Amino acid sequence: MSEYILARKNERNIPLEDKIFGISNRAKKMIAEKGADKVINATIGSLLDDEGNLIVLSSVDKVFRDMDPADYADxxxxxxxxxxxxxxxxxxxxxxxxxxxxxxxxxxxxxxxxxxxxxxxxxxxxxxxxxxxxxxxxxxxxxxxxxxxxxxxxxxxxxxxxxxxxxxxxxxxxxxxxxxxxxxxxxxxxxxxxxxxxxxxxxxxxxxxxxxxxxxxxxxxxxxxxxxxxxxxxxxxxxxxxxxxxxxxxxxxxxxxxxxxxxxxxxxxxxxxxxxxxxxxxxxxxxxxxxxxxxxxxxxxxxxxxxxxxxxxDESLLRKVNEERAYYRNMLLDRGRAFEEEAAKVDLETVPFDAGFFVSIPCDNPDEISAKLEKQGLFIVPLAKGLRVSVASISEEKCRRIPAMIKAAM
Ligand code: PLP
Incomplete structure:
Protein backbone atom coordinates (compact mmCIF):
# COMPACT_ATOMS: atom_id res chain seq x y z
CA MET A 1 0.00 0.00 0.00
CA SER A 2 1.32 3.44 -0.88
CA GLU A 3 1.54 6.03 1.88
CA TYR A 4 -0.04 8.57 -0.47
CA ILE A 5 -3.69 9.22 -1.09
CA LEU A 6 -3.66 11.11 -4.34
CA ALA A 7 -7.28 11.01 -5.51
CA ARG A 8 -9.71 13.42 -3.87
CA LYS A 9 -12.89 11.90 -2.51
CA ASN A 10 -14.90 15.08 -2.93
CA GLU A 11 -17.57 13.88 -0.51
CA ARG A 12 -18.14 10.70 -2.50
CA ASN A 13 -18.24 7.28 -0.89
CA ILE A 14 -16.19 5.27 -3.38
CA PRO A 15 -16.25 1.49 -2.78
CA LEU A 16 -13.24 -0.72 -3.50
CA GLU A 17 -15.16 -2.53 -6.22
CA ASP A 18 -18.47 -2.25 -8.06
CA LYS A 19 -20.90 -4.41 -6.12
CA ILE A 20 -22.59 -6.16 -9.07
CA PHE A 21 -19.35 -6.83 -10.96
CA GLY A 22 -17.87 -8.17 -7.71
CA ILE A 23 -20.69 -10.70 -7.29
CA SER A 24 -20.52 -11.61 -10.95
CA ASN A 25 -16.78 -12.27 -10.62
CA ARG A 26 -17.40 -14.57 -7.68
CA ALA A 27 -19.97 -16.44 -9.79
CA LYS A 28 -17.42 -16.82 -12.61
CA LYS A 29 -14.85 -18.12 -10.13
CA MET A 30 -17.29 -20.72 -8.82
CA ILE A 31 -18.12 -21.78 -12.40
CA ALA A 32 -14.40 -22.30 -13.05
CA GLU A 33 -14.02 -24.35 -9.86
CA LYS A 34 -17.24 -26.38 -9.75
CA GLY A 35 -18.68 -26.27 -13.27
CA ALA A 36 -21.42 -24.21 -14.94
CA ASP A 37 -24.17 -26.65 -13.97
CA LYS A 38 -23.57 -25.89 -10.28
CA VAL A 39 -24.00 -22.12 -10.59
CA ILE A 40 -26.90 -19.76 -11.39
CA ASN A 41 -25.68 -16.25 -12.12
CA ALA A 42 -28.77 -14.04 -11.95
CA THR A 43 -26.87 -10.78 -11.52
CA ILE A 44 -26.25 -9.70 -15.12
CA GLY A 45 -28.23 -6.81 -16.62
CA SER A 46 -27.99 -7.95 -20.25
CA LEU A 47 -30.32 -10.31 -22.06
CA LEU A 48 -28.66 -13.72 -22.28
CA ASP A 49 -29.85 -16.92 -23.94
CA ASP A 50 -30.54 -20.09 -21.96
CA GLU A 51 -26.87 -21.04 -22.20
CA GLY A 52 -25.69 -17.71 -20.82
CA ASN A 53 -24.52 -16.16 -24.11
CA LEU A 54 -25.25 -12.51 -24.93
CA ILE A 55 -28.20 -12.14 -27.31
CA VAL A 56 -27.38 -9.80 -30.20
CA LEU A 57 -30.15 -9.10 -32.72
CA SER A 58 -28.82 -10.57 -35.99
CA SER A 59 -30.73 -7.96 -38.02
CA VAL A 60 -28.87 -5.19 -36.15
CA ASP A 61 -25.57 -7.04 -36.40
CA LYS A 62 -25.97 -7.24 -40.18
CA VAL A 63 -26.26 -3.45 -40.43
CA PHE A 64 -23.13 -3.16 -38.32
CA ARG A 65 -21.16 -5.46 -40.57
CA ASP A 66 -22.24 -3.64 -43.74
CA MET A 67 -20.82 -0.31 -42.52
CA ASP A 68 -18.15 1.76 -44.17
CA PRO A 69 -15.18 2.80 -42.03
CA ALA A 70 -16.31 6.43 -42.02
CA ASP A 71 -19.61 5.31 -40.43
CA TYR A 72 -17.88 4.21 -37.28
CA ALA A 73 -14.49 5.92 -37.30
CA ASP A 74 -15.51 9.51 -37.91
CA ASP A 314 -35.76 0.98 -44.41
CA GLU A 315 -39.25 -0.21 -43.48
CA SER A 316 -38.61 -3.89 -44.09
CA LEU A 317 -35.44 -3.77 -42.01
CA LEU A 318 -37.32 -2.02 -39.20
CA ARG A 319 -39.98 -4.72 -39.30
CA LYS A 320 -37.31 -7.41 -39.16
CA VAL A 321 -35.62 -5.81 -36.14
CA ASN A 322 -38.94 -5.42 -34.34
CA GLU A 323 -39.93 -9.02 -35.07
CA GLU A 324 -36.61 -10.36 -33.90
CA ARG A 325 -36.81 -8.33 -30.69
CA ALA A 326 -40.41 -9.48 -30.12
CA TYR A 327 -39.21 -13.09 -30.19
CA TYR A 328 -36.67 -12.46 -27.42
CA ARG A 329 -39.07 -10.24 -25.52
CA ASN A 330 -41.56 -13.12 -25.38
CA MET A 331 -38.80 -15.35 -24.09
CA LEU A 332 -38.06 -12.76 -21.38
CA LEU A 333 -41.74 -12.35 -20.49
CA ASP A 334 -42.08 -16.14 -20.17
CA ARG A 335 -39.14 -16.17 -17.77
CA GLY A 336 -40.68 -13.42 -15.62
CA ARG A 337 -44.04 -15.22 -15.52
CA ALA A 338 -42.37 -18.51 -14.65
CA PHE A 339 -40.62 -16.82 -11.72
CA GLU A 340 -43.88 -15.26 -10.54
CA GLU A 341 -45.78 -18.54 -10.79
CA GLU A 342 -43.25 -20.44 -8.74
CA ALA A 343 -42.94 -17.59 -6.23
CA ALA A 344 -46.71 -17.76 -5.68
CA LYS A 345 -46.52 -21.53 -5.17
CA VAL A 346 -43.92 -21.24 -2.40
CA ASP A 347 -45.47 -18.08 -0.98
CA LEU A 348 -42.45 -15.88 -1.76
CA GLU A 349 -43.47 -12.23 -1.79
CA THR A 350 -42.16 -10.17 -4.70
CA VAL A 351 -42.34 -6.42 -5.23
CA PRO A 352 -45.20 -5.63 -7.72
CA PHE A 353 -43.87 -6.90 -11.05
CA ASP A 354 -45.08 -6.30 -14.58
CA ALA A 355 -42.28 -7.10 -17.01
CA GLY A 356 -38.64 -6.61 -17.82
CA PHE A 357 -35.17 -7.77 -16.91
CA PHE A 358 -35.53 -7.96 -13.11
CA VAL A 359 -37.73 -9.16 -10.28
CA SER A 360 -37.22 -7.98 -6.69
CA ILE A 361 -37.97 -9.64 -3.38
CA PRO A 362 -38.41 -7.42 -0.33
CA CYS A 363 -36.49 -8.45 2.79
CA ASP A 364 -34.77 -6.97 5.84
CA ASN A 365 -31.41 -8.75 5.59
CA PRO A 366 -30.51 -8.88 1.87
CA ASP A 367 -26.73 -9.15 2.38
CA GLU A 368 -27.07 -12.11 4.72
CA ILE A 369 -29.49 -13.96 2.46
CA SER A 370 -27.55 -13.40 -0.72
CA ALA A 371 -24.34 -14.59 1.01
CA LYS A 372 -26.18 -17.75 2.06
CA LEU A 373 -27.46 -18.30 -1.49
CA GLU A 374 -24.00 -17.75 -2.97
CA LYS A 375 -22.76 -20.76 -1.01
CA GLN A 376 -25.46 -22.80 -2.78
CA GLY A 377 -24.34 -21.45 -6.16
CA LEU A 378 -27.13 -18.89 -6.62
CA PHE A 379 -25.84 -15.38 -7.29
CA ILE A 380 -28.30 -12.48 -7.02
CA VAL A 381 -27.87 -8.84 -6.04
CA PRO A 382 -28.59 -7.57 -2.51
CA LEU A 383 -30.12 -4.08 -2.57
CA ALA A 384 -31.02 -1.71 0.25
CA LYS A 385 -34.57 -3.05 0.54
CA GLY A 386 -34.33 -6.55 -0.83
CA LEU A 387 -32.91 -8.89 -3.43
CA ARG A 388 -32.74 -8.42 -7.19
CA VAL A 389 -32.97 -11.37 -9.55
CA SER A 390 -32.09 -10.88 -13.20
CA VAL A 391 -34.50 -13.07 -15.16
CA ALA A 392 -32.86 -11.64 -18.27
CA SER A 393 -29.73 -13.65 -17.69
CA ILE A 394 -31.07 -17.12 -16.78
CA SER A 395 -33.25 -19.76 -18.46
CA GLU A 396 -36.95 -20.25 -17.73
CA GLU A 397 -36.07 -23.54 -16.06
CA LYS A 398 -33.77 -21.70 -13.64
CA CYS A 399 -36.42 -19.00 -13.10
CA ARG A 400 -38.69 -21.80 -11.94
CA ARG A 401 -36.09 -23.27 -9.61
CA ILE A 402 -34.92 -20.26 -7.66
CA PRO A 403 -38.00 -18.91 -5.83
CA ALA A 404 -37.98 -21.99 -3.60
CA MET A 405 -34.24 -21.57 -2.96
CA ILE A 406 -34.74 -17.94 -1.93
CA LYS A 407 -37.74 -18.78 0.23
CA ALA A 408 -35.76 -21.50 2.03
CA ALA A 409 -32.89 -19.09 2.70
CA MET A 410 -35.16 -16.45 4.24
N1 PLP B 1 -31.57 3.25 -16.63
C1 PLP B 1 -31.67 2.06 -16.07
C2 PLP B 1 -32.73 1.83 -15.07
C3 PLP B 1 -30.79 1.03 -16.43
O1 PLP B 1 -30.90 -0.16 -15.85
C4 PLP B 1 -29.79 1.30 -17.39
C5 PLP B 1 -28.84 0.26 -17.74
O2 PLP B 1 -28.69 -0.76 -17.17
C6 PLP B 1 -29.74 2.58 -17.95
C7 PLP B 1 -30.65 3.54 -17.53
C8 PLP B 1 -28.75 3.06 -18.94
O3 PLP B 1 -28.14 2.19 -19.72
P1 PLP B 1 -27.18 2.68 -20.87
O4 PLP B 1 -26.35 3.79 -20.38
O5 PLP B 1 -26.40 1.47 -21.23
O6 PLP B 1 -28.06 3.11 -22.00
Whole structure:
Protein backbone atom coordinates (compact mmCIF):
# COMPACT_ATOMS: atom_id res chain seq x y z
CA MET A 1 0.00 0.00 0.00
CA SER A 2 1.32 3.44 -0.88
CA GLU A 3 1.54 6.03 1.88
CA TYR A 4 -0.04 8.57 -0.47
CA ILE A 5 -3.69 9.22 -1.09
CA LEU A 6 -3.66 11.11 -4.34
CA ALA A 7 -7.28 11.01 -5.51
CA ARG A 8 -9.71 13.42 -3.87
CA LYS A 9 -12.89 11.90 -2.51
CA ASN A 10 -14.90 15.08 -2.93
CA GLU A 11 -17.57 13.88 -0.51
CA ARG A 12 -18.14 10.70 -2.50
CA ASN A 13 -18.24 7.28 -0.89
CA ILE A 14 -16.19 5.27 -3.38
CA PRO A 15 -16.25 1.49 -2.78
CA LEU A 16 -13.24 -0.72 -3.50
CA GLU A 17 -15.16 -2.53 -6.22
CA ASP A 18 -18.47 -2.25 -8.06
CA LYS A 19 -20.90 -4.41 -6.12
CA ILE A 20 -22.59 -6.16 -9.07
CA PHE A 21 -19.35 -6.83 -10.96
CA GLY A 22 -17.87 -8.17 -7.71
CA ILE A 23 -20.69 -10.70 -7.29
CA SER A 24 -20.52 -11.61 -10.95
CA ASN A 25 -16.78 -12.27 -10.62
CA ARG A 26 -17.40 -14.57 -7.68
CA ALA A 27 -19.97 -16.44 -9.79
CA LYS A 28 -17.42 -16.82 -12.61
CA LYS A 29 -14.85 -18.12 -10.13
CA MET A 30 -17.29 -20.72 -8.82
CA ILE A 31 -18.12 -21.78 -12.40
CA ALA A 32 -14.40 -22.30 -13.05
CA GLU A 33 -14.02 -24.35 -9.86
CA LYS A 34 -17.24 -26.38 -9.75
CA GLY A 35 -18.68 -26.27 -13.27
CA ALA A 36 -21.42 -24.21 -14.94
CA ASP A 37 -24.17 -26.65 -13.97
CA LYS A 38 -23.57 -25.89 -10.28
CA VAL A 39 -24.00 -22.12 -10.59
CA ILE A 40 -26.90 -19.76 -11.39
CA ASN A 41 -25.68 -16.25 -12.12
CA ALA A 42 -28.77 -14.04 -11.95
CA THR A 43 -26.87 -10.78 -11.52
CA ILE A 44 -26.25 -9.70 -15.12
CA GLY A 45 -28.23 -6.81 -16.62
CA SER A 46 -27.99 -7.95 -20.25
CA LEU A 47 -30.32 -10.31 -22.06
CA LEU A 48 -28.66 -13.72 -22.28
CA ASP A 49 -29.85 -16.92 -23.94
CA ASP A 50 -30.54 -20.09 -21.96
CA GLU A 51 -26.87 -21.04 -22.20
CA GLY A 52 -25.69 -17.71 -20.82
CA ASN A 53 -24.52 -16.16 -24.11
CA LEU A 54 -25.25 -12.51 -24.93
CA ILE A 55 -28.20 -12.14 -27.31
CA VAL A 56 -27.38 -9.80 -30.20
CA LEU A 57 -30.15 -9.10 -32.72
CA SER A 58 -28.82 -10.57 -35.99
CA SER A 59 -30.73 -7.96 -38.02
CA VAL A 60 -28.87 -5.19 -36.15
CA ASP A 61 -25.57 -7.04 -36.40
CA LYS A 62 -25.97 -7.24 -40.18
CA VAL A 63 -26.26 -3.45 -40.43
CA PHE A 64 -23.13 -3.16 -38.32
CA ARG A 65 -21.16 -5.46 -40.57
CA ASP A 66 -22.24 -3.64 -43.74
CA MET A 67 -20.82 -0.31 -42.52
CA ASP A 68 -18.15 1.76 -44.17
CA PRO A 69 -15.18 2.80 -42.03
CA ALA A 70 -16.31 6.43 -42.02
CA ASP A 71 -19.61 5.31 -40.43
CA TYR A 72 -17.88 4.21 -37.28
CA ALA A 73 -14.49 5.92 -37.30
CA ASP A 74 -15.51 9.51 -37.91
CA UNK A 75 -16.68 12.06 -35.35
CA UNK A 76 -20.40 12.71 -35.15
CA UNK A 77 -21.67 16.25 -34.56
CA UNK A 78 -21.97 17.07 -30.83
CA UNK A 79 -25.75 16.62 -30.72
CA UNK A 80 -25.78 13.63 -33.08
CA UNK A 81 -26.03 13.14 -36.85
CA UNK A 82 -29.24 14.68 -38.24
CA UNK A 83 -30.70 11.35 -39.43
CA UNK A 84 -30.18 9.89 -35.94
CA UNK A 85 -31.91 12.81 -34.28
CA UNK A 86 -34.99 12.13 -36.37
CA UNK A 87 -34.77 8.34 -36.14
CA UNK A 88 -34.43 8.28 -32.37
CA UNK A 89 -37.58 10.37 -31.95
CA UNK A 90 -39.47 7.80 -34.04
CA UNK A 91 -37.92 5.00 -31.98
CA UNK A 92 -38.94 6.65 -28.73
CA UNK A 93 -42.42 7.83 -29.72
CA UNK A 94 -43.55 4.92 -31.93
CA UNK A 95 -46.75 5.88 -33.76
CA UNK A 96 -47.45 8.76 -31.35
CA UNK A 97 -47.06 12.13 -33.03
CA UNK A 98 -46.34 14.74 -30.36
CA UNK A 99 -47.86 18.18 -30.68
CA UNK A 100 -45.21 19.51 -28.33
CA UNK A 101 -41.83 20.83 -29.48
CA UNK A 102 -39.41 17.95 -29.53
CA UNK A 103 -35.63 17.98 -29.78
CA UNK A 104 -33.28 15.01 -29.52
CA UNK A 105 -29.67 15.26 -28.40
CA UNK A 106 -27.42 12.20 -28.76
CA UNK A 107 -25.82 10.90 -25.57
CA UNK A 108 -23.55 8.00 -24.57
CA UNK A 109 -26.37 5.62 -23.60
CA UNK A 110 -29.26 6.41 -21.32
CA UNK A 111 -26.61 7.11 -18.69
CA UNK A 112 -25.41 10.14 -20.64
CA UNK A 113 -28.97 11.44 -20.91
CA UNK A 114 -29.45 11.09 -17.16
CA UNK A 115 -26.18 12.88 -16.47
CA UNK A 116 -27.05 15.73 -18.77
CA UNK A 117 -30.52 16.22 -17.33
CA UNK A 118 -29.18 16.34 -13.79
CA UNK A 119 -26.38 18.71 -14.77
CA UNK A 120 -28.63 21.14 -16.61
CA UNK A 121 -31.99 21.03 -14.85
CA UNK A 122 -30.75 21.16 -11.26
CA UNK A 123 -28.16 23.17 -9.37
CA UNK A 124 -25.11 22.06 -7.37
CA UNK A 125 -26.27 20.79 -3.97
CA UNK A 126 -29.80 20.04 -5.21
CA UNK A 127 -31.62 16.83 -4.54
CA UNK A 128 -32.98 14.75 -7.40
CA UNK A 129 -36.10 12.67 -6.83
CA UNK A 130 -36.55 9.03 -7.71
CA UNK A 131 -38.29 6.06 -6.08
CA UNK A 132 -36.89 4.16 -3.08
CA UNK A 133 -36.43 1.08 -5.26
CA UNK A 134 -34.08 2.41 -7.95
CA UNK A 135 -31.10 1.73 -10.18
CA UNK A 136 -28.10 2.44 -7.92
CA UNK A 137 -26.04 4.37 -10.53
CA UNK A 138 -28.50 7.28 -10.21
CA UNK A 139 -26.67 8.01 -6.95
CA UNK A 140 -23.27 7.81 -8.62
CA UNK A 141 -24.28 10.04 -11.52
CA UNK A 142 -25.77 12.63 -9.15
CA UNK A 143 -22.80 12.47 -6.76
CA UNK A 144 -20.29 13.00 -9.55
CA UNK A 145 -21.77 16.41 -10.23
CA UNK A 146 -22.46 17.49 -6.67
CA UNK A 147 -26.12 16.48 -6.49
CA UNK A 148 -27.76 13.72 -4.45
CA UNK A 149 -30.79 11.47 -4.64
CA UNK A 150 -33.89 11.82 -2.46
CA UNK A 151 -36.43 9.03 -2.65
CA UNK A 152 -40.20 8.68 -2.44
CA UNK A 153 -41.91 5.38 -1.61
CA UNK A 154 -42.72 3.64 -4.87
CA UNK A 155 -45.53 1.58 -3.35
CA UNK A 156 -48.25 2.02 -0.76
CA UNK A 157 -48.81 -0.70 1.83
CA UNK A 158 -51.45 -2.18 -0.45
CA UNK A 159 -48.95 -2.42 -3.35
CA UNK A 160 -50.21 0.54 -5.39
CA UNK A 161 -48.12 3.32 -6.96
CA UNK A 162 -47.56 5.85 -4.17
CA UNK A 163 -48.29 9.18 -5.85
CA UNK A 164 -48.93 10.80 -2.46
CA UNK A 165 -45.35 10.10 -1.45
CA UNK A 166 -44.11 11.54 -4.76
CA UNK A 167 -46.16 14.68 -4.13
CA UNK A 168 -45.01 15.10 -0.55
CA UNK A 169 -41.35 14.74 -1.58
CA UNK A 170 -41.64 17.14 -4.52
CA UNK A 171 -43.43 19.81 -2.49
CA UNK A 172 -40.90 19.51 0.35
CA UNK A 173 -37.86 19.84 -1.90
CA UNK A 174 -39.31 22.79 -3.79
CA UNK A 175 -39.45 24.74 -0.56
CA UNK A 176 -35.64 25.04 -0.75
CA UNK A 177 -34.87 24.46 -4.44
CA UNK A 178 -35.58 26.59 -7.48
CA UNK A 179 -35.78 23.55 -9.71
CA UNK A 180 -36.45 19.88 -9.44
CA UNK A 181 -35.48 16.81 -11.45
CA UNK A 182 -37.73 13.76 -11.04
CA UNK A 183 -36.70 10.43 -12.54
CA UNK A 184 -39.32 7.75 -13.19
CA UNK A 185 -37.94 4.54 -14.65
CA UNK A 186 -40.89 2.97 -16.45
CA UNK A 187 -42.04 0.72 -18.03
CA UNK A 188 -40.33 -2.44 -16.73
CA UNK A 189 -38.56 -0.65 -13.92
CA UNK A 190 -35.13 -1.76 -12.77
CA UNK A 191 -35.06 -3.42 -10.20
CA UNK A 192 -38.75 -4.26 -9.63
CA UNK A 193 -40.20 -4.78 -13.11
CA UNK A 194 -43.06 -2.40 -12.29
CA UNK A 195 -44.68 -0.35 -15.05
CA UNK A 196 -46.76 2.72 -14.26
CA UNK A 197 -50.38 2.07 -15.31
CA UNK A 198 -52.41 4.69 -17.25
CA UNK A 199 -54.11 5.55 -13.93
CA UNK A 200 -50.72 5.99 -12.23
CA UNK A 201 -49.75 8.36 -15.03
CA UNK A 202 -52.93 10.40 -14.54
CA UNK A 203 -51.96 10.76 -10.89
CA UNK A 204 -48.39 11.80 -11.77
CA UNK A 205 -49.69 14.42 -14.19
CA UNK A 206 -52.14 15.66 -11.54
CA UNK A 207 -49.48 15.85 -8.82
CA UNK A 208 -47.00 17.68 -11.03
CA UNK A 209 -49.61 20.08 -12.38
CA UNK A 210 -50.45 21.02 -8.83
CA UNK A 211 -46.80 21.22 -7.74
CA UNK A 212 -45.93 23.36 -10.76
CA UNK A 213 -48.24 26.10 -9.50
CA UNK A 214 -45.32 27.16 -7.32
CA UNK A 215 -43.85 28.52 -10.54
CA UNK A 216 -40.57 26.62 -10.34
CA UNK A 217 -38.88 24.53 -13.01
CA UNK A 218 -39.49 20.79 -13.00
CA UNK A 219 -37.82 18.30 -15.33
CA UNK A 220 -39.69 14.99 -15.46
CA UNK A 221 -37.30 12.36 -16.75
CA UNK A 222 -38.79 9.16 -18.09
CA UNK A 223 -35.97 6.66 -17.98
CA UNK A 224 -37.21 4.41 -20.78
CA UNK A 225 -34.24 2.03 -20.87
CA UNK A 226 -36.50 -1.05 -20.93
CA UNK A 227 -39.49 0.30 -22.89
CA UNK A 228 -39.24 -2.26 -25.68
CA UNK A 229 -38.99 -5.24 -23.37
CA UNK A 230 -42.19 -4.57 -21.44
CA UNK A 231 -44.73 -5.86 -23.95
CA UNK A 232 -46.52 -4.50 -27.02
CA UNK A 233 -44.57 -1.41 -28.11
CA UNK A 234 -47.66 0.69 -28.84
CA UNK A 235 -49.50 -0.31 -25.70
CA UNK A 236 -46.55 0.69 -23.53
CA UNK A 237 -46.28 4.08 -25.21
CA UNK A 238 -49.86 5.07 -24.46
CA UNK A 239 -48.75 7.25 -21.56
CA UNK A 240 -46.93 9.64 -23.90
CA UNK A 241 -49.92 11.86 -24.87
CA UNK A 242 -50.63 12.40 -21.16
CA UNK A 243 -47.28 14.19 -20.83
CA UNK A 244 -48.54 16.91 -23.13
CA UNK A 245 -51.12 17.94 -20.54
CA UNK A 246 -48.39 19.14 -18.19
CA UNK A 247 -47.94 22.90 -17.68
CA UNK A 248 -45.17 24.82 -19.41
CA UNK A 249 -42.80 24.76 -16.43
CA UNK A 250 -42.78 20.96 -16.29
CA UNK A 251 -40.53 19.64 -19.03
CA UNK A 252 -40.87 15.93 -19.91
CA UNK A 253 -37.57 14.47 -21.06
CA UNK A 254 -37.24 10.91 -22.35
CA UNK A 255 -33.92 9.28 -21.48
CA UNK A 256 -33.76 6.84 -24.38
CA UNK A 257 -31.25 4.02 -24.66
CA UNK A 258 -30.22 1.80 -27.56
CA UNK A 259 -28.46 -0.59 -25.18
CA UNK A 260 -31.31 -3.03 -24.62
CA UNK A 261 -33.73 -2.19 -27.44
CA UNK A 262 -31.12 -2.76 -30.16
CA UNK A 263 -28.75 -4.98 -28.11
CA UNK A 264 -26.07 -2.33 -28.64
CA UNK A 265 -25.01 -1.99 -25.00
CA UNK A 266 -21.32 -1.41 -25.69
CA UNK A 267 -21.70 1.10 -28.50
CA UNK A 268 -22.83 3.63 -25.88
CA UNK A 269 -25.70 5.26 -27.69
CA UNK A 270 -28.82 6.94 -26.42
CA UNK A 271 -30.59 10.26 -26.56
CA UNK A 272 -32.34 12.82 -24.43
CA UNK A 273 -35.59 13.90 -26.04
CA UNK A 274 -37.64 16.81 -24.76
CA UNK A 275 -41.37 17.37 -25.18
CA UNK A 276 -41.56 21.12 -24.60
CA UNK A 277 -44.65 23.30 -24.49
CA UNK A 278 -42.91 26.10 -26.41
CA UNK A 279 -40.22 26.38 -29.05
CA UNK A 280 -38.15 28.60 -26.80
CA UNK A 281 -37.96 25.83 -24.22
CA UNK A 282 -36.99 23.16 -26.78
CA UNK A 283 -34.37 25.47 -28.36
CA UNK A 284 -32.91 26.15 -24.94
CA UNK A 285 -32.90 22.39 -24.22
CA UNK A 286 -30.92 21.66 -27.35
CA UNK A 287 -28.43 24.50 -26.89
CA UNK A 288 -27.76 23.82 -23.23
CA UNK A 289 -27.53 20.03 -23.56
CA UNK A 290 -25.18 20.21 -26.54
CA UNK A 291 -22.98 22.68 -24.69
CA UNK A 292 -22.90 20.40 -21.67
CA UNK A 293 -22.07 17.36 -23.85
CA UNK A 294 -19.09 19.23 -25.26
CA UNK A 295 -17.74 19.73 -21.77
CA UNK A 296 -18.23 16.14 -20.60
CA UNK A 297 -17.80 13.54 -23.39
CA UNK A 298 -17.72 15.89 -26.40
CA UNK A 299 -19.52 14.02 -29.16
CA UNK A 300 -21.12 10.60 -28.73
CA UNK A 301 -19.91 7.58 -30.72
CA UNK A 302 -21.20 7.63 -34.27
CA UNK A 303 -21.58 3.92 -34.95
CA UNK A 304 -24.98 3.21 -33.38
CA UNK A 305 -26.31 6.54 -34.60
CA UNK A 306 -25.68 5.34 -38.15
CA UNK A 307 -27.19 1.93 -37.37
CA UNK A 308 -30.43 3.43 -36.03
CA UNK A 309 -30.63 5.87 -38.97
CA UNK A 310 -30.34 2.93 -41.43
CA UNK A 311 -32.97 0.89 -39.59
CA UNK A 312 -35.43 3.79 -39.69
CA UNK A 313 -34.80 4.51 -43.36
CA ASP A 314 -35.76 0.98 -44.41
CA GLU A 315 -39.25 -0.21 -43.48
CA SER A 316 -38.61 -3.89 -44.09
CA LEU A 317 -35.44 -3.77 -42.01
CA LEU A 318 -37.32 -2.02 -39.20
CA ARG A 319 -39.98 -4.72 -39.30
CA LYS A 320 -37.31 -7.41 -39.16
CA VAL A 321 -35.62 -5.81 -36.14
CA ASN A 322 -38.94 -5.42 -34.34
CA GLU A 323 -39.93 -9.02 -35.07
CA GLU A 324 -36.61 -10.36 -33.90
CA ARG A 325 -36.81 -8.33 -30.69
CA ALA A 326 -40.41 -9.48 -30.12
CA TYR A 327 -39.21 -13.09 -30.19
CA TYR A 328 -36.67 -12.46 -27.42
CA ARG A 329 -39.07 -10.24 -25.52
CA ASN A 330 -41.56 -13.12 -25.38
CA MET A 331 -38.80 -15.35 -24.09
CA LEU A 332 -38.06 -12.76 -21.38
CA LEU A 333 -41.74 -12.35 -20.49
CA ASP A 334 -42.08 -16.14 -20.17
CA ARG A 335 -39.14 -16.17 -17.77
CA GLY A 336 -40.68 -13.42 -15.62
CA ARG A 337 -44.04 -15.22 -15.52
CA ALA A 338 -42.37 -18.51 -14.65
CA PHE A 339 -40.62 -16.82 -11.72
CA GLU A 340 -43.88 -15.26 -10.54
CA GLU A 341 -45.78 -18.54 -10.79
CA GLU A 342 -43.25 -20.44 -8.74
CA ALA A 343 -42.94 -17.59 -6.23
CA ALA A 344 -46.71 -17.76 -5.68
CA LYS A 345 -46.52 -21.53 -5.17
CA VAL A 346 -43.92 -21.24 -2.40
CA ASP A 347 -45.47 -18.08 -0.98
CA LEU A 348 -42.45 -15.88 -1.76
CA GLU A 349 -43.47 -12.23 -1.79
CA THR A 350 -42.16 -10.17 -4.70
CA VAL A 351 -42.34 -6.42 -5.23
CA PRO A 352 -45.20 -5.63 -7.72
CA PHE A 353 -43.87 -6.90 -11.05
CA ASP A 354 -45.08 -6.30 -14.58
CA ALA A 355 -42.28 -7.10 -17.01
CA GLY A 356 -38.64 -6.61 -17.82
CA PHE A 357 -35.17 -7.77 -16.91
CA PHE A 358 -35.53 -7.96 -13.11
CA VAL A 359 -37.73 -9.16 -10.28
CA SER A 360 -37.22 -7.98 -6.69
CA ILE A 361 -37.97 -9.64 -3.38
CA PRO A 362 -38.41 -7.42 -0.33
CA CYS A 363 -36.49 -8.45 2.79
CA ASP A 364 -34.77 -6.97 5.84
CA ASN A 365 -31.41 -8.75 5.59
CA PRO A 366 -30.51 -8.88 1.87
CA ASP A 367 -26.73 -9.15 2.38
CA GLU A 368 -27.07 -12.11 4.72
CA ILE A 369 -29.49 -13.96 2.46
CA SER A 370 -27.55 -13.40 -0.72
CA ALA A 371 -24.34 -14.59 1.01
CA LYS A 372 -26.18 -17.75 2.06
CA LEU A 373 -27.46 -18.30 -1.49
CA GLU A 374 -24.00 -17.75 -2.97
CA LYS A 375 -22.76 -20.76 -1.01
CA GLN A 376 -25.46 -22.80 -2.78
CA GLY A 377 -24.34 -21.45 -6.16
CA LEU A 378 -27.13 -18.89 -6.62
CA PHE A 379 -25.84 -15.38 -7.29
CA ILE A 380 -28.30 -12.48 -7.02
CA VAL A 381 -27.87 -8.84 -6.04
CA PRO A 382 -28.59 -7.57 -2.51
CA LEU A 383 -30.12 -4.08 -2.57
CA ALA A 384 -31.02 -1.71 0.25
CA LYS A 385 -34.57 -3.05 0.54
CA GLY A 386 -34.33 -6.55 -0.83
CA LEU A 387 -32.91 -8.89 -3.43
CA ARG A 388 -32.74 -8.42 -7.19
CA VAL A 389 -32.97 -11.37 -9.55
CA SER A 390 -32.09 -10.88 -13.20
CA VAL A 391 -34.50 -13.07 -15.16
CA ALA A 392 -32.86 -11.64 -18.27
CA SER A 393 -29.73 -13.65 -17.69
CA ILE A 394 -31.07 -17.12 -16.78
CA SER A 395 -33.25 -19.76 -18.46
CA GLU A 396 -36.95 -20.25 -17.73
CA GLU A 397 -36.07 -23.54 -16.06
CA LYS A 398 -33.77 -21.70 -13.64
CA CYS A 399 -36.42 -19.00 -13.10
CA ARG A 400 -38.69 -21.80 -11.94
CA ARG A 401 -36.09 -23.27 -9.61
CA ILE A 402 -34.92 -20.26 -7.66
CA PRO A 403 -38.00 -18.91 -5.83
CA ALA A 404 -37.98 -21.99 -3.60
CA MET A 405 -34.24 -21.57 -2.96
CA ILE A 406 -34.74 -17.94 -1.93
CA LYS A 407 -37.74 -18.78 0.23
CA ALA A 408 -35.76 -21.50 2.03
CA ALA A 409 -32.89 -19.09 2.70
CA MET A 410 -35.16 -16.45 4.24
N1 PLP B 1 -31.57 3.25 -16.63
C1 PLP B 1 -31.67 2.06 -16.07
C2 PLP B 1 -32.73 1.83 -15.07
C3 PLP B 1 -30.79 1.03 -16.43
O1 PLP B 1 -30.90 -0.16 -15.85
C4 PLP B 1 -29.79 1.30 -17.39
C5 PLP B 1 -28.84 0.26 -17.74
O2 PLP B 1 -28.69 -0.76 -17.17
C6 PLP B 1 -29.74 2.58 -17.95
C7 PLP B 1 -30.65 3.54 -17.53
C8 PLP B 1 -28.75 3.06 -18.94
O3 PLP B 1 -28.14 2.19 -19.72
P1 PLP B 1 -27.18 2.68 -20.87
O4 PLP B 1 -26.35 3.79 -20.38
O5 PLP B 1 -26.40 1.47 -21.23
O6 PLP B 1 -28.06 3.11 -22.00
Missing amino acids: YAPIGGIPAFREAVKKAAFGSFQPKSFTEAVATPGGTGALRNVMANYSEPGDKIITSDWHWAPYNTIAGEIGRSIETFSLFTDDRKFNYESLKETAVRLLEDQESLVIILNTPAHNPTGYSLTPEDWDKVVGVLTETAQRGKAIALVIDAAYIDFAGDEEEYRKFLPKLEKLPENVLPIIAYSLSKTYTLYGTRCGAMICMAATKDISDEFRRVCEYSSRGSWSNSAKVAQVILSRIYS
